[in-house]
Amino acid sequence: MTRRLLNPDQKRGLIGSAMLAVLILVIVGAYALWGESYQARILYATFVNLIVVVGLQVFMGNGNYATFSHAAFMGIAAYAAAICVTPAAVKALSLPDAPWGLNAFEMHPLSAALVALVITGVIGALTGLFMSRLTNVSITIVSIAILVIVHSIFLHRTDIFKGNQALFGIPRVFGLGHITALVILAIVAARLFRESRLGLRLRAVADDEVGARAMGVNVVRARMIAWVVSTLFFATAGIAYAFYLGTISARPFYFNYVFLTVAMLILGGLRSVTGAVFGTLLISLGLEIIRWLETGPTLGGVKLPEMLGLSGLLLGIVIVGVMAFRPHGLMGNREIEDIVFRRKKTTEVSK
């Protein structure tokens, strides 16, 4: 039996990814034609979130586990890339006390990104040793512990990470073009993973762990690979974040960001990459409207009160509402091409 480069499901996945890529390009095009310059930042942030949520789908979605550590991996990559790429002259000011000569060198952005990916991947593999062996609930709790540990290290080692203060002076080497390319790449990669043998196995384990084990699926290995792959998505998002903003701090890489991205994935549906994309776009749009409300805008001559916590409240309601009324999210098991071609998937597992 010859192994083809792509299996038939993956080929269909490429068609689906192409459709999603067109959607992304349409959004970018619309911005280029009619957008205002302040919206570039919003769009960029949305695309960074999109990479994270698609990366979440890889482990959390295919395996049906809840994990909350992604903001930590994003932070690790963002700091690693930032420290590598920032010119030594700037670091002498921003990180005067940094140990191990961290403030004495600088790298080309591409090598910096590569170093950040490798560091995050290695930490992903180390944590994966645990994550792949634990049971469903423990995976969630330990992922929170990872988030807390990493965050406390960011806060504590101010000589390296500046804690809640800004680490500034990072060269702003990325623009909307770069992130658009990365988003499309992420979507294609996530789709190919989902339809690969490994992705299929993970989904089989999610449906019936005991049965899948009996069929000889190596659960630990499948989880391990998916876990490391998903950390690389988070790393990519973190690097893109640092390379665009020019300053980073520890605060965004914590629970609020986790709430946001998890809600995005849940709304779209854990099992589908298309769901991840739709969920991200919908919530990003909704949040822009709410943020505007939260600042206490003037509506029809009436000044609304400032409502801190409104966006969080609505995110929570989205999560609970989806779980209660549509636990598989907007998309369920379907991908975009299943809707466009109205094709009944034979692989769909009835529950």
Added chain:
Amino acid sequence: MLEISGLKVFHGPIEAVHGIDISVPEGSCVALLGPNGAGKTSTLSAITGTARATGTIRLEGRDLAGLDIEDRFRAGISIAPEGRRIFANLTVFENLRMGAATRTDGGIERDIEEWLSRFPILGERRSQSAGTLSGGEQQMLTIARALLSKPRILLLDEPSLGLAPKIIGQVFALIEDLRHEGMTILLVEQNAGAAIEVADYVYVLANGLVTRHGPSGEFGDGSGLMGELTGVHD
């Protein structure tokens, strides 16, 4: 006592029983025989309310539709389920106490003691965790637990499954005793011979349909059923 008509049972989207009629008169023992996957356990699940079903199930003329598991039990349907399902982390006594959970009269302790003396082996192990009992002992415990609520009808799902022949004899002797005490019993079995012997009336189920039914006398010793029960026809 129990009247079932046009019963269809579903497991998710799959229809496991395709419309059957069964009648269990008061004080009788009715056996439901059939091969694996015939729909016997599904039928019992529909009666207890643990599976989704359409059609009507009446207990003493009362339609059970819309009643949940607990209310059907309180109406008088008690089951000794397949696989026995004793609470392995509870003691023998506590298992029996659970059987009498819905009772509020003062006779619970007395009835439990009565069962413990009926099965001395359970009496000896009353404070031992039920998970340590042998299969046969667990079966006796399950039946005792099911009867402690003083049900109107007892459903027995494969009580002989996985037991040694000698123990099977004891289980059927107990069923025989219960019948003489006037208990109404719906018995699901694969062990056709023994079931026909204790039953007054027999239904044979295959592929979710009743293929044959009649007084147990018509079935002889059950050997003629071999083809139907195993699905092998000569």
Added chain:
Amino acid sequence: MDYAAQQLLNALSFGAEYALIAVGLAIVFSIMGLVNFAHGEVIAFGGYSMAVVGTVVTGNPLVLMAAVLIACVSVSLLLERVAFRTVRKADITTGLLTAFGVSIILQNLYLLLGSPRPISATQFIFLDRTLLIGPVHVSSLQIYETVTTIAAILFLTLFLKRSYLGIAMRAASRDFQMVRLCGIRANRVVATAFAISGLLAGLACIFIMARRGSVTPHMGFDPVLTAFIACVLGGFGSLPGAVLGGFILGFLEVGVLVLLPQTAGGLAQAAVFLVVALLLFWRPDGILTPATEKGDKL
């Protein structure tokens, strides 16, 4: 001598607090497979209730303690009714994410209706005095905490062993459907689990308020996270495991604080979690794993 006794009592009282919370998490999980992320918000609700009753009604500490306990039990029951009942039959991840959502909703409600800043409620601070027992200085709060926890665990054990509902709860942790097939109402068993969980959260809340003297939207987060870790370490869903895990975490935390240099104080939690991670590598399912088969809970 003084130092060692103080640290021992520290460890015991930390462990007691974690055990109280961890048992509350474990009892709900053992019965309906729900990982209750909103437990910390139940504790915070107790704190807010205390602040409100304390300013509007009375400052009497005994009344306030009763108010905290009632508030925690009520909100716990309310959450079960409005949020968790709909996902009772769902898989673990769905239930977990629902609880996560509920937790976010409550935190943000506290932000919207209360304040992101601490609201002071100091009526329980009198519990925390320095006592001189022989030559040893100890904190009275820590003694109360340890004793109360041990008493609560004893009462709970008695309830689970002796009362008919307690026996039903133990049975339900193994085979909930069979419990229903014995005519015991599922809603009653689940509600009892949430009531106990809320009561234990209320006790923890009283001690936390006695130590902090103020309430914030996130006050329950840290202790509940540690209690979750305790549950994982002890074996998720096992009540003895939750108690054991809670006390192990208490001792680990004090051990780390004693051993780690002062400058690394901010990393104490990280160090504790790392030790737990190594323990989990040794026993991925926890120390006292409940022997439940993987399968449907209801």
